[in-house]
Amino acid sequence: MxxxxxxxxxxxxxxxxxxxxxxxxxxxxxxxxxxxxxxxxxxxxxxxxxxxxxxxxxxxxxxxxxxxxxxxxxxxxxxxxxxxxxxxxxxxxxxxxxxxxxxxxxxxxxxxxxxxxxxxxxxxxxxxxxxxxxxxxxxxxxxxxxxxxxxxxxxAPVLARDIMRPPLFKVFADTPVTEVTRLMEKHRSNAVAVVDREEHIIGEITSNRLFKLGIPEFFERLASVSFIREFDPFEHYYTQTGQARAGEVMTTDFTVLPEDATIMEVVFTLTVQNHRKIYVVRDGRRVGVIDRVEIINKVLNF
Amino acid sequence: MTVLLIIFAITYALIATDKIDKTIAALLGGGLAIGTGYISYEDALRAVDLNVIFLLVGMMMVINIIGRTGGFEWMAIRLAQAARGNGLVILVLFLVATAVISAFLDNVTTVLLMAPVTFLIAQILEIPVVPFLILEAVFSNIGGTATLVGDPPNVLIGSATGFSFNTFLWHLSPVVVVIGVVSLGVVVLVYGPQFRVNPALKDRVRRARPELAILDHRLLRWSMVVFALILLGFFLGRPLGIEPGLVALCGGAAMALVGRVSIAHVLERVEWNTILFFVGLFMLVGALEHNGLFDLLGRQMLSVTGGNLLLTCLLILVVSALASAIVDNIPLVIALIPLLQSIAPDFAQSMNITDPALVQSTVMYPLFWSLALGACLGGNGTLVGASANVVIAQVAARNRHPISFAQFTRIGLPIMLLNIVIGAVYVWWRYF
Structure with a gap:
């Protein structure tokens, strides 16, 4: 075969x-x-x-x-x-x-x-x-x-390296957040790894994280805001975030799997452990990424 | 007994210093008291006041359901509109609302519900949010003093003594109203100038549409109906032999039923760590009571005050207030209740009173109202004095407006001292 x-x-x-x-x-x-x-x-x-x-x-x-x-x-x-x-x-x-x-x-x-x-x-x-x-x-x-x-x-078993896709762009710790968001929008990516020059992953930036950085916490505790008709302080809210660099806003809570991880591990990590994206690494260096939609698409359409 | 006292001291020290999670400290303390044989497991279980536990769980369920309706946001924006965007009037109305809501809901939940809308209104009107939040915590502690269900110390006292909801209302709410009004006067005088609003910003409030705040009209309607029935249950419960714990628990379940809210989701949001904190403390203090510690301490206290009831009440008021300003008032009250219960018969005997009703009105009321006023109002002294203060500080810090210990004390301590003086005068005037 x-x-x-x-x-x-x-x-x-x-x-x-x-x-x-x-x-x-x-x-x-x-x-x-x-x-x-x-x-x-x-x-x-x-x-x-x-x-x-x-x-x-x-x-x-x-x-x-x-x-x-x-x-x-x-x-x-x-x-x-x-x-x-x-x-x-x-x-x-x-x-x-x-x-x-x-x-x-x-x-x-x-x-x-x-x-x-x-x-x-x-x-x-x-x-x-x-x-x-x-x-x-x-x-x-x-x-x-x-x-x-x-x-x-x-x-042979389908492994992470068979279903991953190569990273589309690189974000380093000193990349401005404004550039990160531009790249994320261009590549329609909700999460991106922050890597060092040798492609070791040092953190992750998600669109959710960027949202939360700008929006004050009390905002999430309101049941609704639709009653306020004239108040849009978001430019002010995001001032600090816009001036930051990737290393300052990234989290270290990211998920990596080796390239020989089985498809079962990949699906388990994405669904049961509820991670949105997996970074596939070889010798600690990023070689690919797998996200939920991709794997569903490949499993259903391949 | 020495080992038990060491367990007690270490547990309370851990709770006071937050070295480890207070729930873990209380559960380990209670477990050790049983494990070392100072109290049997059966007696420890009997020491757990299920009326208190049920009341807390039930009210947490109720708050969880009401909180999701958008009713609080509606109320806040209506108040801001009623004040026509005037910052000082908004402050006063919000503080009154906080105090009134706190009288019927848990203080922590009240400030958690009020804080987000306070932030929003403060940002919209560009008024200082930190003093606003501190004062809300202070007024939630004041309002919570007024009723049996307003603050955990009162829940504990009510359950232990059998005083009804109406008794609390009759004896504590008048003094709380006086304390609230006087404190508001001070707030207006001291903070008025900080809360002036630029006239252009008032339009933002005027153009708000409060009706859009309500997310689920049906749920809000039904939850208000059930909440009214719960309050009615509190008013009528004791004469009918129905404890507040049962009223709250069944009220929470009924609210979930008529509101068509998943009971599983409602129960998920119950603060089980707080509930188990109470369970651990009940078992630990039950062991101390079981071994006669409070009889001993009671006799010591009587020898200090020379058997003078007024002096004893004032001592309880001041000591519990000062202690509550520094440490959590819940463990303090759980420990002091059996102490007061042990000295009450001595006072009755020395005053030659045997009629239980007379013992209650002459001895029990002044003792326990002193404890309630001291423990509830004392929490305003410092940032760590009450759970509501700690929670409001956490919320403020998460929103980039940290509240320092000194900031809180500058506002809270003078108000607390003023309140304690008013409370002391009230106890003296009404019961002696």
Whole structure:
């Protein structure tokens, strides 16, 4: 049950020319179905419609420069992959940058865990094994042989490193809070780790924490404030917070898990222990993050 | 007996100094008294006054339900509008409201409910919040003195002596009204200039819409109906043989029922640490009583005062007031109640009174009203004298307006001394 067993050399493409993600996923889907794409980048066959409608084909940001397109179809029983480097990077939705390397996964609902595991392997190959460079320098056969030589088991337990996403930005202790809030808003993040220059996590800033720093405590004890119609002292309330730096407002109450933590541990930490975000660390250094919505999305949609 | 006294002294020292959580100190003290054999477990359980426990739990349930209706916010903004945004009038109205509410609800809860709206109004009108909060704590302690349910010392005295809610009202509320009015006069004279409001800011209060403060009209309506029935139960309870504890407990349950509030959520917010603090102290003091300590101390006290009832009352008033200014008044009262109960028969005997009703009116009333006035009003002397003071200081600190010990004492101590003098004159005038 190895990833390499489910990808043929002819499913590995270099410098694929596509204009958008729909086209990219259609081409790769057809290639997996037919086993070929012609030289111009056009597919020669289309995926058998009896395999059912695709339930999810939006590209998912998996690591800087890389995305996964998971094509889940009701009547597909096995799992098949295609791997492609793109001639021109394609912008990812949700402002997650652009992808130059795509892993396409065609699977049925029963292979969701394998798909999740494959996405994890893909992230590691991109981030740590130089997959992007190998795609541009190695032949299909050589790359396939290289993949075959790696331990890319699909039926291994899903671990934190398989479902985490890379940190999108860095906040240091001396980053002004105004910059932190700008980055949090840009990346739609409710919590962010504060790290040192070696990526050791030293604290966490949450939007809830920032709110509470500005709002006086008595505010929370009121049953209602709607009766006050003309009084908005918030500029005054947040004066101090706005002038602070990350190190002054962070809390040290954050949650870390090693990258080999099981999905069970991750879910337990997020739900039973009621943490909103988990920072995944290797040797004490942050390598990824997992939050509640992400894990629910991956478990439900993968 | 020496070991028991050591346990007692260490427990009280720990409670007074806050070295460890006072509930833990009280429970360990009570447990040790049983463990060392000074009192049997059965007798210790009998020493726990369930009437007090039920009253506290019941009233905590009631406050929890009323607090979520938005009724306090409504009242506060209505008062501010009635005062037309005048800072001094708002101060006076808030202090009167605090005192009146404190007479029927626990002081700590009253200040916890009043403090947020006080902060809001003070910020809106740009008036000083620290003296405002300190005075609210002071007036909650004054108001709490007026009734059986207003302050824990009175709850304890009422349960131990069997004095009814109406008896408390008849004997204590007149002097509390006098104390309140005189204290308000002093407040107006001393703090009036600090509470002037810029006319432009008064519009903020004028344009407020109090009707929007009420979050749950139905719950507010029903909780007020049940609260009125609880008060009626307090008034009529003793003649009917229904203790205040039962009235409060059933009242809390009835309020949850008619208000359709989850009883589990209501009970979660009951301050169980306070309840268990009482349980531990009851057991510890029960052990002391069981071993005759209070008879001994009572005889000592009588020898100091020469058997003079007035002098004894004044001594109790002053000592309990000064002690309450420094340490928690609850353990003090729990310890003093059996002491007073032990000396009362001696006074009755020396005055040749045998009729129980006459013993009550001639001996018990002056003794216990002195204790109530001293213990309740003495708490105003310092920041640590009463739970309401400590709580208001915590709230103020969390809102970036710390109250120092000296700040509180400057305001609280003169008012407390004035109140004690008025209380002493009242006891002398009414009972001798």
């Amino acid at each position: 190895d990833l390499a067993n489910h990808i043929k050399p002819e499913h590995i493409f270099r410098d694929l020319r596509v204009r958008d993600w729909t086209l990219a996923s259609e081409m790769l889907a057809d290639a997996v179905a037919a086993g070929a794409i012609d030289r111009s980048g056009s597919s020669v066959m289309t995926l058998d419609t009896s395999a059912g409608e695709s339930s999810h084909r939006a590209p998912l940001f998996i690591a800087p420069g890389g995305a996964v397109v998971h094509d889940r179809r009701a009547h597909v029983t096995d799992i098949t992959f295609a791997l492609a480097s793109l001639k021109e990077p394609l912008a990812l939705p949700d402002g997650d940058g652009a992808a130059e390397v795509v892993l396409y996964i065609l699977s049925g609902p029963e292979r969701s865990a394998w798909a999740l595991k494959a996405a994890g392997h893909f992230r590691t190959l991109l981030a740590e094994e130089g997959l992007r460079e190998r795609l541009s320098t190695m032949s299909r056969e050589a790359l396939h042989a290289w993949l075959t030589g790696l331990d890319l088991r699909l039926d």
